[in-house]
Amino acid sequence: MTGGRHHGILAPALLFGPALCWALAAVIGLVWTLGDREAWTTLDRHGDPVAGSDSCRSCHPTQWSTWHQSWHRTMTQSAIPAAAAHPLAIARSAATPAEILAPFAGEHLDYGGFRATMSRDPDGRPRVRVERLDDAGELRSAGAPVLDVAVVLSVGSHRFQQYVAAVDRAPDSAGSGELWRLPVAWHRAERRWIHMNGAFVEPEGELGSLADYERHLSRWNDNCIFCHNTEPAPGTEPAAARFESRVGELGIACEACHGPADAHLERHRGKPFRRLLADRRLPDGSITNPARLDPARESAICGRCHGQRIAKDIAAVLREGDSFVPGDLLAAVSRPIFADTTIASVDGLDHGQPFAPRFWPDRTPRLSAYEYQGLLLSPCYAGEPGEAGEPGLGCGHCHAMHGDQPDGQVRAGRAGQGACVSCHAVAELGGASSPGGHGGHREHRDVDCLGCHMPKTTYGLLEGMISHRITSPDPGAWLGRADQPDACTQCHVDRSRAWAADAMAGLGLRGSPPTRAESPEERLASRVVLDLLGGDPLQRNLAAHALAQPGATGAVADRLAWLADGLEDEYPSVRWFSWRAMRTLAEQTGDAELLAALATFDYLGPIDERVSAQVRVRDRVGPPGLADWPELRERLFAEREGRALWIGE
Amino acid sequence: MRLETHLRASIVLIALFLASGLWLEAMLGLRAQGWLDDPLRREFLRLGHAHGGVLGLVNLGLAWALERLQTPAPWARKIRVAGLLGAGLVGLGFMLGGLLHGPTDPGPAVLAVPAGAMLLLSALIATALVRPGDLPPSTKAET
Numbered sequence: 072m073t074g075g076r077h078h079g080i081l082a083p084a085l086l087f088g089p090a091l092c093w094a095l096a097a098v099i100g101l102v103w104t105l106g107d108r109e110a111w112t113t114l115d116r117h118g119d120p121v122a123g124s125d126s127c128r129s130c131h132p133t134q135w136s137t138w139h140q141s142w143h144r145t146m147t148q149s150a151i152p153a154a155a156a157h158p159l160a161i162a163r164s165a166a167t168p169a170e171i172l173a174p175f176a177g178e179h180l181d182y183g184g185f186r187a188t189m190s191r192d193p194d195g196r197p198r199v200r201v202e203r204l205d206d207a208g209e210l211r212s213a214g215a216p217v218l219d220v221a222v223v224l225s226v227g228s229h230r231f232q233q234y235v236a237a238v239d240r241a242p243d244s245a246g247s248g249e250l251w252r253l254p255v256a257w258h259r260a261e262r263r264w265i266h267m268n269g270a271f272v273e274p275e276g277e278l279g280s281l282a283d284y285e286r287h288l289s290r291w292n293d294n295c296i297f298c299h300n301t302e303p304a305p306g307t308e309p310a311a312a313r314f315e316s317r318v319g320e321l322g323i324a325c326e327a328c329h330g331p332a333d334a335h336l337e338r339h340r341g342k343p344f345r346r347l348l349a350d351r352r353l354p355d356g357s358i359t360n361p362a363r364l365d366p367a368r369e370s371a372i373c374g375r376c377h378g379q380r381i382a383k384d385i386a387a388v389l390r391e392g393d394s395f396v397p398g399d400l401l402a403a404v405s406r407p408i409f410a411d412t413t414i415a416s417v418d419g420l421d422h423g424q425p426f427a428p429r430f431w432p433d434r435t436p437r438l439s440a441y442e443y444q445g446l447l448l449s450p451c452y453a454g455e456p457g458e459a460g461e462p463g464l465g466c467g468h469c470h471a472m473h474g475d476q477p478d479g480q481v482r483a484g485r486a487g488q489g490a491c492v493s494c495h496a497v498a499e500l501g502g503a504s505s506p507g508g509h510g511g512h513r514e515h516r517d518v519d520c521l522g523c524h525m526p527k528t529t530y531g532l533l534e535g536m537i538s539h540r541i542t543s544p545d546p547g548a549w550l551g552r553a554d555q556p557d558a559c560t561q562c563h564v565d566r567s568r569a570w571a572a573d574a575m576a577g578l579g580l581r582g583s584p585p586t587r588a589e590s591p592e593e594r595l596a597s598r599v600v601l602d603l604l605g606g607d608p609l610q611r612n613l614a615a616h617a618l619a620q621p622g623a624t625g626a627v628a629d630r631l632a633w634l635a636d637g638l639e640d641e642y643p644s645v646r647w648f649s650w651r652a653m654r655t656l657a658e659q660t661g662d663a664e665l666l667a668a669l670a671t672f673d674y675l676g677p678i679d680e681r682v683s684a685q686v687r688v689r690d691r692v693g694p695p696g697l698a699d700w701p702e703l704r705e706r707l708f709a710e711r712e713g714r715a716l717w718i719g720e
Numbered sequence: 721m722r723l724e725t726h727l728r729a730s731i732v733l734i735a736l737f738l739a740s741g742l743w744l745e746a747m748l749g750l751r752a753q754g755w756l757d758d759p760l761r762r763e764f765l766r767l768g769h770a771h772g773g774v775l776g777l778v779n780l781g782l783a784w785a786l787e788r789l790q791t792p793a794p795w796a797r798k799i800r801v802a803g804l805l806g807a808g809l810v811g812l813g814f815m816l817g818g819l820l821h822g823p824t825d826p827g828p829a830v831l832a833v834p835a836g837a838m839l840l841l842s843a844l845i846a847t848a849l850v851r852p853g854d855l856p857p858s859t860k861a862e863t
Contacts, residue, residue: 349822
């Protein structure tokens with residue numbers, strides 16, 4: 072560099088020029104982008120195609136990763152290799168291979184007079200074959216199998232995984248495009264096969280009845296497709312009696328909650344200034360961010376699946392899907408099902424309220440997949456935009472889809488009392504200054520806000536779950552009633568409801584004065600024991616569940632003796648809850664002999680084997696509840712026969 | 721900018737970005753939300769901390785090199801300003817871009833990083849190329 076080439080401006084120009092040029096370009100780019108309407112305006116995405124979760128990954132790696140480890144992703148998976156032809160039209164296939172949980176290594180399940188054998192094709196594809204058993208429980212040598220199909224899809228993966236195959240059920244229905252859920256499923260926690268009749272709340276079927284065996288062989292195209300996939304369209308063609316079902320993506324993927332993303336990708340691809348300026352002050356109208364919606368619209372996204380509903384135009388939904396885009400109000404396309412919901416065409420059924428059995432008498436949902444209704448019925452929910460009241464509770468208050476906890480997807484810090492104290496200051500709650508604090512349970516580590524205000528009075532997927540209707544316990548108001556469990560006696564399993572009503576007063580809590588007299592049997596046994604013996608099948612399930620919950624009161628020996636009654640129940644689900652609760656308690660006490668007896672009990676096994684195991688268990692745990700009042704036991708058993716339930720979730 | 725000012729400012733720069741490391745470590749220890757739960761913020765704060773500190777050291781080297789190479793004072797003054805400004809912009813650009821960021825990308829403050837990098841790169845290139853006798857015509861007359 073010679074002195075002749077230098078000029079006074081050269082040094083600063085060389086040193087500062089490039090940076091100044093860049094700074095100028097950056098400022099111009101930012102200002103121009105801020106004023107660019109095309110970058111931010113809200114777009115109508117109804118009818119847009121699905122872009123697929125893989126297209127989200129590069130810009131949203133953390134969110135993609137948390138979704139990828141969620142149960143939502145594996146809600147539906149293809150069991151067919153990506154390269155092979157699929158009977159279902161899938162717009163976008165994820166690159167991740169399916170996680171088939173069951174071995175499909177030749178294991179079999181005998182149930183109801185049939186044997187299901189789970190194996191694989193030579194190319195490794197899972198297969199289910201169902202054959203009739205003879206009276207001796209052996210395979211009949213002659214006769215074609217009643218079902219012999221290759222698995223096309225798996226549904227679920229958290230609690231149990233179900234399997235779907237292409238089956239032409241009706242005569243001359245070849246090429247119908249129908250996919251059917253198979254009658255057996257893999258139970259993940261127990262690592263065993265179960266029959267679907269044992270996964271629902273309904274009585275045992277008749278031995279050897281194919282109709283009973285195939286009770287839950289249900290058509291996937293116009294049932295499961297809706298809540299287990301992204302942008303589903305059943306594709307019914309009534310005239311042709313066939314389906315041309317299609318989904319945007321298998322499972323619940325990104326666009327189920329954020330809406331179709333094609334426009335969003337188009338808007339931001341190769342436009343770095345738009346991405347740099349994307350924040351709360353400049354909401355992006357090409358995608359839905361549930362966190363920025365009001366509680367009603369945000370909860371509607373969850374309620375689309377976690378709240379059973381009736382479409383406004385059922386024919387259109389069966390053809391093209393529900394046309395809901397996250398950010399819409401669900402009321403625009405459907406109405407949620409409540410206890411008093413009616414359907415014009417079924418006026419004669421259950422007094423025109425066919426869904427009433429899915430709710431407790433106080434109209435609280437008693438099944439899972441009604442969580443949205445629970446929220447809508449809660450005092451913390453403020454209603455839809457424009458309605459009076461403060462901004463209230465939405466699903467996102469307690470749940471986070473991009474947290475690190477796949478189970479329950481509870482937002483960090485919002486488990487237990489964390490769900491409530493951000494709105495309800497602990498010091499301002501009634502009785503806060505008393506020795507036991509608000510509610511009087513401060514010393515009990517197993518009790519938090521949810522135990523009393525969101526008790527486990529909901530049934531779903533062979534589990535007892537918390538109610539999503541936030542309430543305050545009022546056992547006094549329910550005295551003399553035997554049709555609904557209450558929060559107090561679901562923990563105080565050795566106590567009556569009258570005791571709970573008295574305890575409320577003792578703790579200084581608000582409660583109604585008794586509206587009815589205590590029934591005679593309530594003086595003899597706890598509420599949960601009465602439910603287990605004489606309640607309807609859901610009450611029996613939840614009573615058995617409550618007896619082994621952490622924090623349940625009463626002697627373990629008593630609870631084991633009460634639970635053994637459930638092993639005899641005619642409902643497989645009650646037998647399941649009772650057996651599992653007994654195993655939990657036996658593991659806690661280390662009773663090896665009882666554990667060995669329980670290991671011989673299969674809640675879906677033949678009745679003679681079950682009776683034999685139950686006798687062993689009974690010998691070990693002693694006499695049943697109300698053994699000294701046999702007439703009362705008989706009356707309770709007789710009463711429950713009039714409380715049959717058939718609940719296919 | 722004089723040599724002494726450059727040296728002192730470089731050391732201050734290093735101290736500031738080292739101190740920011742203490743802050744980041746404390747947030748980790750205290751499990752501060754908004755730091756642990758935000759990988760983008762974490763990444764860019766770390767980048768700012770590391771770049772600011774290392775580029776402060778680069779400025780120390782730059783000051784030493786300008787002295788050793790007897791770079792003419794009119795050049796050296798501007799190189800020092802460019803070097804220091806560049807280091808500061810890179811470090812702060814990363815940190816501010818991470819602190820105030822959007823859903824997928826750092827905030828607009830990250831645009832200061834390329835500007836800082838250009839300043840620093842220009843300063844290093846000029847230090848390497850300018851010789852003791854390279855003086856602008858106006859300053860030649862003065863000498």
